[in-house]
Amino acid sequence: xxxxxxxxxxxxxxxxxxxxxxxxxxALAEMGSKVVAVDGDVGLRNLDVVMGLENRxxxxxxxAIDGHCRLSQAVIRDKRVxxxxxxxxxxxxxxxxxxxxxxxxxxxxxxxxxxxxxxxxPAGIEAGFKNAAAGADEALxxxxxxxxxxxxxxxIIGLLESxxxxxxxxxxxxxxxxxxxxxxxxxxxxxxxxxAIDLIGIVPDDEAVITSANSGVLLTxxxxxxxxxxxxxxxxxxxxxxxxxxLDSREGIGIFGKxxxxxxx
Amino acid sequence: xxxxxxxxNLFGIGRTTRHTKSSDMAKNRLTVxxxxxxxxxxxxxxxxxxxxxxxxxxxxVEIDEGNIELDLENDSAKGYFALVASVPVMKVRRTHGKx
Numbered sequence: 299x300x301x302x303x304x305x306x307x308x309x310x311x312x313x314x315x316x317x318x319x320x321x322x323x324x325a326l327a328e329m330g331s332k333v334v335a336v337d338g339d340v341g342l343r344n345l346d347v348v349m350g351l352e353n354r355x356x357x358x359x360x361x362a363i364d365g366h367c368r369l370s371q372a373v374i375r376d377k378r379v380x381x382x383x384x385x386x387x388x389x390x391x392x393x394x395x396x397x398x399x400x401x402x403x404x405x406x407x408x409x410x411x412x413x414x415x416x417x418x419x420p421a422g423i424e425a426g427f428k429n430a431a432a433g434a435d436e437a438l439x440x441x442x443x444x445x446x447x448x449x450x451x452x453x454i455i456g457l458l459e460s461x462x463x464x465x466x467x468x469x470x471x472x473x474x475x476x477x478x479x480x481x482x483x484x485x486x487x488x489x490x491x492x493x494a495i496d497l498i499g500i501v502p503d504d505e506a507v508i509t510s511a512n513s514g515v516l517l518t519x520x521x522x523x524x525x526x527x528x529x530x531x532x533x534x535x536x537x538x539x540x541x542x543x544x545l546d547s548r549e550g551i552g553i554f555g556k557x558x559x560x561x562x563x
Numbered sequence: 564x565x566x567x568x569x570x571x572n573l574f575g576i577g578r579t580t581r582h583t584k585s586s587d588m589a590k591n592r593l594t595v596x597x598x599x600x601x602x603x604x605x606x607x608x609x610x611x612x613x614x615x616x617x618x619x620x621x622x623x624v625e626i627d628e629g630n631i632e633l634d635l636e637n638d639s640a641k642g643y644f645a646l647v648a649s650v651p652v653m654k655v656r657r658t659h660g661k662x
Contacts, residue, residue: 445589445596452597481584488590492597 301409304416304535305338305434307458309450311421313442314471317507318528319418320348322438324518325532327382331413334373336404337387338430339420340395346386350514351376360388363400369407379516383412393425398432405433414535423457437463438498438531442472443484452493467498469531474503499531500543604635620650627651 306319316339323335337345340360346352354374357367362385369385376382388395408415417434420426431437437458441451451468458466470486477483486500506522517525526543533540604612613633620626632649 445593448593449596449600453600456601478586481586484586484589484593488586492590492593 301412302414302436302535303405303409303434304414304436304438305419305431305458305463306416306438306440307419307427307431307454308421308440308447309423309454310441310447313440313447314469314501314507315421315440316344316348316418317511318438318440318469318471318501318531319345319416321517321525321528322532322535323384323414323416324349324376324379324382324516325529326414326416326535327376327379328518328529329532329536330381331536332381332383332411333414333416334383334385334408334412335416335418336385336408338401338417339426340387340429341389341392342420343387343389345384345418346374347514348511349376349384349516351384351386352514355386358386358388359404360391360395363396363404369404370411379518393420393429396429398429401429402433423453427454427457431458431461431463434463437466438469439466439495440469440471441489441493443470443478443486443489445484448484448489448492455493455495465496467496468493469499469501470497471501472503473500497542498534499527501527501531502543602635609633609635616648617650623656624652625654625656627653 306315306322308315319335323333327333335345335349336359337343339345343358346355351374357372359372361367362369362372372385374384374386376384405415405417415433417430419430439451439454439458441447455466468490470489473486474483478485486497490497502523504522504524506517506520507524510517510520517528519525523543530540530543613631616633617626617628617631627650630651632647634647636645636647
């Protein structure tokens with residue numbers, strides 16, 4: 299089985315790395331692949347709460363690396379989505395608790411059991427990023443259509459290129475088509491012009507992302523626009539050619555959304 | 564005036580024609596900032612370049628080495644980077660430097 303290790307990264311914090319990791323992992327699992335999402339942000343663990351698995355943690359990635367348990371003991375199976383697994387990290391440790399070589403070893407061990415290994419990378423370009431990216435073959439770079447996020451994405455892309463990650467593909471998150479139309483927000487094409495990198499997904503700004511994270515439920519099962527976008531990204535990762543979402547058509551939001559659109563909300 | 568401007572904004576009139584769109588400003592600023600980020604010359608390389616430039620100039624002119632300013636500047640209006648040097652010349656050499 300040819301296993302793929304993908305790091306989800308961004309440079310800037312708060313642009314949606316963890317949400318992307320969780321929901322793309324879940325969408326890949328729903329397509330039938332065995333997937334593990336790994337929290338690569340030692341000391342600031344978040345993937346567990348976004349996936350709603352925080353109450354089931356016994357061992358962490360750092361416990362496994364330190365030899366306190368086997369790696370398989372740190373894996374939590376998601377009971378709601380078949381084939382979906384998660385490895386939490388330690389909250390009480392710091393970034394230097396893990397070395398790049400240890401992350402490479404962890405990723406290589408996971409390749410034996412999983413078709414996809416998605417690593418949620420911390421913000422920044424320091425040790426935490428280098429550790430999280432060390433064992434990955436390819437990268438997803440998440441940005442929002444903001445000047446600061448796009449600039450940091452460019453920096454991260456340069457670093458990923460120097461680490462020979464390939465392919466490196468871009469997700470533009472939290473697009474608000476109404477603002478883009480008014481000329482008050484960078485559009486996807488603007489971001490692509492500036493960054494010169496392949497696009498793999500466009501995710502609209504969607505309240506469902508916040509409400510689902512509130513309750514620790516993944517988006518995949520829902521009919522929201524963002525959920526649709528994350529499923530599309532998963533399909534493209536799996537090599538299925540899916541057309542990019544036309545945000546104006548309000549697809550994937552169901553009859554209520556269509557009514558809302560008619561009334562201009 | 565402000566009433567009229569508010570009034571026209573309300574109907575979306577003049578918003579995109581009279582003012583530069585903020586997304587255009589964002590794109591322009593980003594293009595410049597990223598171009599600058601990408602030409603990040605290390606201090607070591609900058610120092611080597613400075614030394615070599617001085618060595619060449621000294622063949623032709625006597626210069627005040629302590630007051631040389633050498634910077635890579637971004638000219639956003641022209642859309643490129645410029646190596647801007649300010650070299651105080653003490654005296655032009657008349658005999659040296661000719662082939």
